[in-house]
Amino acid sequence: MTSNDNGxxxxxxxxxxxxxxxxxxxxxxxxxxxxxxxxxLHGVDLAVRPGQVTCVLGDNxxxxxxxxxxxxxxxxxxxxxxxxxxxxxxxxxxREALDRGIATVYQDLATVPLMPVxxxxxxxxxxxxxxxxxxxxxxERMKKTADExxxxxxxxxxxxxxxxxxxxxxxxxxxxxxRAVHFGARVLILDEPTAALGVxxxxxxxxxxAAARDRGLGVIFITHNPHHAYMVGDHxxxxxxxxxxxxxxxxxxxxEELTNHMAGGAExxxxxxxxxxxxGVDVEELPEEGDVQVPAATPSDGTPDGTASETSSGTASETSSGTASETSSGTASETSSxxxx
Amino acid sequence: xxxxxASAPAAEPAPPDSPAGRxxxxxxxxxxxxxxxxxxxxxxxxxxxxxxxxxxAAAPPFREASSLATVLYQASVMGIxxxxxxxxxxxxxxxxxxxxxxxxxxLTAAILSYQLxxxxxxxxxxxxxxxxxxxxxxxxxxxxTGLPSFLVTxxxxxxxxxxxxxxxxxxxxxxxxxxxxxxDGFDQAKSVFASEISIGGVNFKITIFYWLVxxxxxxxxxxxxKFGNWIFAVGGNQDSARAVGxxxxxxxxxxxxxxxxxxxxxxxxxxxxxNTVQSGEGVxxxxxxxxxxxxxxxxxxxxxxxAVGPVIGAFIFGMVSQGIVYANWNPDWFKAFLGVMLLLAAxxxxxxxxxxxxx
Numbered sequence: 001m002t003s004n005d006n007g008x009x010x011x012x013x014x015x016x017x018x019x020x021x022x023x024x025x026x027x028x029x030x031x032x033x034x035x036x037x038x039x040x041l042h043g044v045d046l047a048v049r050p051g052q053v054t055c056v057l058g059d060n061x062x063x064x065x066x067x068x069x070x071x072x073x074x075x076x077x078x079x080x081x082x083x084x085x086x087x088x089x090x091x092x093x094x095r096e097a098l099d100r101g102i103a104t105v106y107q108d109l110a111t112v113p114l115m116p117v118x119x120x121x122x123x124x125x126x127x128x129x130x131x132x133x134x135x136x137x138x139x140e141r142m143k144k145t146a147d148e149x150x151x152x153x154x155x156x157x158x159x160x161x162x163x164x165x166x167x168x169x170x171x172x173x174x175x176x177x178x179r180a181v182h183f184g185a186r187v188l189i190l191d192e193p194t195a196a197l198g199v200x201x202x203x204x205x206x207x208x209x210a211a212a213r214d215r216g217l218g219v220i221f222i223t224h225n226p227h228h229a230y231m232v233g234d235h236x237x238x239x240x241x242x243x244x245x246x247x248x249x250x251x252x253x254x255x256e257e258l259t260n261h262m263a264g265g266a267e268x269x270x271x272x273x274x275x276x277x278x279x280g281v282d283v284e285e286l287p288e289e290g291d292v293q294v295p296a297a298t299p300s301d302g303t304p305d306g307t308a309s310e311t312s313s314g315t316a317s318e319t320s321s322g323t324a325s326e327t328s329s330g331t332a333s334e335t336s337s338x339x340x341x
Numbered sequence: 342x343x344x345x346x347a348s349a350p351a352a353e354p355a356p357p358d359s360p361a362g363r364x365x366x367x368x369x370x371x372x373x374x375x376x377x378x379x380x381x382x383x384x385x386x387x388x389x390x391x392x393x394x395x396x397x398a399a400a401p402p403f404r405e406a407s408s409l410a411t412v413l414y415q416a417s418v419m420g421i422x423x424x425x426x427x428x429x430x431x432x433x434x435x436x437x438x439x440x441x442x443x444x445x446x447x448l449t450a451a452i453l454s455y456q457l458x459x460x461x462x463x464x465x466x467x468x469x470x471x472x473x474x475x476x477x478x479x480x481x482x483x484x485x486t487g488l489p490s491f492l493v494t495x496x497x498x499x500x501x502x503x504x505x506x507x508x509x510x511x512x513x514x515x516x517x518x519x520x521x522x523x524x525d526g527f528d529q530a531k532s533v534f535a536s537e538i539s540i541g542g543v544n545f546k547i548t549i550f551y552w553l554v555x556x557x558x559x560x561x562x563x564x565x566x567k568f569g570n571w572i573f574a575v576g577g578n579q580d581s582a583r584a585v586g587x588x589x590x591x592x593x594x595x596x597x598x599x600x601x602x603x604x605x606x607x608x609x610x611x612x613x614x615x616n617t618v619q620s621g622e623g624v625x626x627x628x629x630x631x632x633x634x635x636x637x638x639x640x641x642x643x644x645x646x647x648a649v650g651p652v653i654g655a656f657i658f659g660m661v662s663q664g665i666v667y668a669n670w671n672p673d674w675f676k677a678f679l680g681v682m683l684l685l686a687a688x689x690x691x692x693x694x695x696x697x698x699x700x
Contacts (some may be wrong), residue, residue: 124586
């Protein structure tokens with residue numbers, strides 16, 4: 001556990017040397033959120049730059065949803081700073097976030113099932129024409145625009161008049177992404193867009209994430225699938241119990257390390273030791289604690305803090321500082337060759 | 342169905358031009374019949390034709406033009422109030438105080454004008470403000486407390502019902518307000534709210550025309566304006582609506598104030614028709630409004646419906662209530678008949694919606 005705390009601290013500094021030197025569109029500095037006396041999020045650093053996909057990973061209840069609710073304006077942070085274009089902000093409604101170019105595609109997609117596709121597409125940002133007393137929806141233009149935007153994303157619908165509830169999950173997801181892109185989003189927040197989708201549909205959605213990134217948008221991709229994250233991500237932040245457990249650029253981490261980290265990391269090792277006490281459970285083939293350490297947990301400034309704390313955190317007989325540093329610098333082998341007897 | 346025609350211009354927009362070229366290939370075009378069935382008011386229209394034919398056959402006096410005028414009058418008084426109630430229902434909320442709010446509005450105008458010996462128009466304006474305030478209060482309380490509208494408006498229903506009786510007794514010592522027929526501006530106000538228009542020798546109450554105009558306006562509002570889009574959205578999925586930037590609080594409070602506006606209008610009509618107001622009236626009408634809206638295809642849980650549907654619903658109500666009289670039946674059967682209509686309408690709506698959303 002100690003190593004995690006250290007990992008958080010050094011992870012914060014690691015954010016700065018992420019590739020792409022453009023100024024962050026959205027930045028969280030030691031941000032946190034408490035609901036009454038429940039601290040859902042604490043000390044989280046996050047930077048979203050244009051043309052980059054920042055992946056936020058974490059188990060259920062890790063604070064992912066709280067994080068995006070702060071950025072999207074549904075909730076306000078209670079500690080730390082939230083900056084948009086380098087300027088500290090505090091949104092009180094999602095409308096304000098939208099006006100600053102931060103668009104969110106929610107897990108439930110924020111669509112109204114019984115409303116037609118085109119009405120959903122423009123919901124909350126309807127196009128109108130005519131002077132006030134007879135100001136009315138510009139239905140022709142809305143339908144045309146919706147159709148064009150959807151086609152640009154490769155979605156062809158026969159009938160824009162059909163209720164959006166009749167579309168498949170992947171189609172709805174793509175409509176929601178197309179909508180956000182159309183409304184001039186600079187930052188796109190995607191809340192578990194692939195969670196409820198099949199393999200093929202997930203691929204389609206990942207393609208749109210890459211397309212949005214190539215259009216210069218900053219993307220925050222929330223997921224608990226490290227493989228999906230690694231396919232499109234430029235930077236990875238892993239949340240656990242409301243704190244940042246890992247923050248690493250793509251160059252610093254492999255998909256195996258990311259998977260291990262997501263799978264529970266140090267907790268798995270602890271579980272292994274507990275299991276070892278139980279007769280009949282074979283723990284020989286389970287990964288070592290050292291294997292699941294990740295580079296970001298090793299401080300880049302060269303202080304021996306990381307290794308020291310790792311030693312203290314692990315059960316001393318198992319982990320040597322040598323193993324830890326070796327693994328963190330090198331490849332992530334699933335089953336370590338150097339099991340200590 | 343005159344009223345269907347009246348609001349027809351604002352009804353269904355032309356289907357989108359079939360996109361030339363690529364298609365998904367799995368979804369077949371929904372047939373015209375199915376698209377028609379997808380309209381919320383189709384079930385009600387079928388029922389209205391059925392009821393009309395039934396009474397046309399069963400009750401000879403029903404066939405006369407003057408009977409139609411009476412039926413339409415009955416329907417219009419209820420229908421004017423059903424429209425805002427239906428919009429509110431599409432927006433996902435109920436207003437159980439809608440029935441007594443009509444009486445409250447009429448009493449406010451009557452008592453204020455009489456006690457202070459003012460021009461009746463002053464009373465009319467104050468009643469409007471009071472009605473809008475009641476609506477705003479309902480909406481505000483709903484937003485602030487997050488309680489279900491059923492509970493909030495049940496509270497305001499009881500408050501208004503009690504206050505109607507108690508306040509009237511304080512000022513008149515009676516359960517009815519004093520007659521204001523000899524007061525300044527009465528005739529003028531009567532011509533606005535409660536006059537008759539003669540067409541081909543048959544006198545039609547002016548409320549019928551107001552009703553149809555309001556229905557057309559409501560249809561336009563629902564299908565052609567931003568606000569209409571918001572009504573569907575807050576009723577269909579409030580959280581989603583809020584997340585995409587729809588002003589949910591504004592929409593809901595405005596809808597409740599719309600019910601207040603309707604209550605004011607009907608209240609003024611009753612006041613200037615009868616010169617006096619019975620303070621115990623209106624109780625139970627809130628359910629008739631809701632029933633008419635449901636018969637008209639509005640979804641009880643919100644997010645679906647139209648303004649034309651409630652017009653047809655109110656017309657069915659008018660036909661049944663008058664048709665039973667013309668057929669020389671015991672009028673006690675009215676409520677039983679209405680109950681059957683409600684159940685049938687609910688079933689038809691359910692079936693229709695399944696047909697519409699099935700692919």
